[in-house]
Amino acid sequence: MNLIKSFNNNVALVEDSSGTEWVILGNGVGFGKEKGAAIDEATIKKKFIAESTSNSRQPFLEMIEQIPISIFEATAEMIRTAESVMGTELNQHIFLALADHLNYAVKRTRDNVDYPHTNRWELQKLYPKEHKAAIEAIRVVYDLLDVILPKSEETFLTYHFVNAQGPSARLSETMKMTEAISRIIEMIEYHYDMQLNEESLNYLRLLTHLRYFLLRQLHGEKLEQNEMDDDLIDLIKGKYSHAYECVEKISRILKKHYEWELTLNEKVYLTLHIWRLIT
Template sequence: MEFLKKFNNNVALVLDSTGIEWIVIGKGIGFNAVKGEPVDKTMIDRRFIAEPTHGQIDLLQTIASMDPEIIDVVSDVTKEAETYLGITFSTRNYITLADHLNYALKRTQEGVEYTENLRWEVKKLYPKEYEAALKAIETINKRLSITLPKSEETFITYHFVNAQNDEGKIENTVKMTKLINRILEVVKYHFQIELDEESLNYVRFLTHLRYFIIRQTHGEPVHHEGIDQTVLEAVKAKYLKAYEAAEKISTLLNKQEDWSLSSDEMLYLTLHIFRVTNRIHQENT
């Protein structure tokens, strides 16, 4: 690779041996860079193909205009999050987080805080992503000598959840959070119980709901070969109360999102509801 253009000390445009242009990010990678000189690949933390599309140009202009110190800390916190969560940040996810942090720092310096009413729900629904956000904020505060407001715990958690869904948008993640919380409220009210948030079945239920909502948002309802109405009727007969809760959820989603749940989706939703409520329901009866 050889240098083509320096954006700032941490961001540069380079050319590889096949003639493809890349935006590369790395601490000091653009410092004293001279056009035509080889690039030290060990200094590269991330690289993105410099595609001449409008959206990509906007993203690259965003990152090129940022303070190099912000780029440096974003590279570090995303690497930490990738290791902790077992995920990979796409180009868009990475730059969206960097852009968010850039404006969050400006708001903090100006004493402006955005309120986020779903902080408690986010902490419960995405515990691992929330923990990763706390680690990220600790790193950011220390490195940039700033104290981000409490609302950033929620916003950065959203970014970490969103990074697991390449085509997703933050607004979809917020929507998913509200829907999951509403579904849990339906289940708790239907059975008149509190759910055990530490149980494996609760975690599995949340995971199912997350991917179910992502599929629905993308218009990709689940379908499994061999599952027919007869199987659903058998499950309905055996786990009637759980099925009734699933029906309430189906009605809610149809009214609120215009989603129609298939027999497959009703089957799996019923089974998850039964598992997450069974022991607790028995103890309370």
């Protein structure tokens, strides 16, 4: 590996023999070295892929320069802890995005600035391992930086850990899905004029169903209309009419806000989940 730029004695940007750029951490890795100097890999404690484009290179370098070494070290420990909690290896590209986020999160916390922590409950149930990893990451920040991040960071960090698991878990997709689930839950509660029991098994079953239902919508997949007998559909629509009315309202809202179309079979499955939850 050869040095591209030292940000301080312990953080540097390097390039390997294949042309891939890395941010490396280690005691003295950038000390007294000129551009192009060879880096002793034995001195590297942590390394993470540095993803950037030519158009964003200068802001990218400036961003790294503005992040303290303590933030980089805390970020590396957050990732290590998250991987242990989740039992999986996270994508290398998470490092700089997470470090940048943590840097501003610490600044906001010290300035007593917080954001509403919406969707936290839905995320906790939809992504329990990632949410647990987020809680542990907040503990890491407290241990290493003496900063207690606000509750809203549970949501943001959960999104980061979901997003870092590969192409099947995209951040924008996750955010859209949790927003839609929150909207659906609010509609069910309004339709029945009640607060749902978030600890119940049927609530968790509903969230699981909604998660896969919304993934199908996001990926343009639909249940075939011939999967369920017509007589059974008519029976369910009649017997559970109040739940079916709720589903029809949900269907209109999803069409209005997301341009998603529910098939008749999807409406029936959702009707059964809602009826079971309410009952």
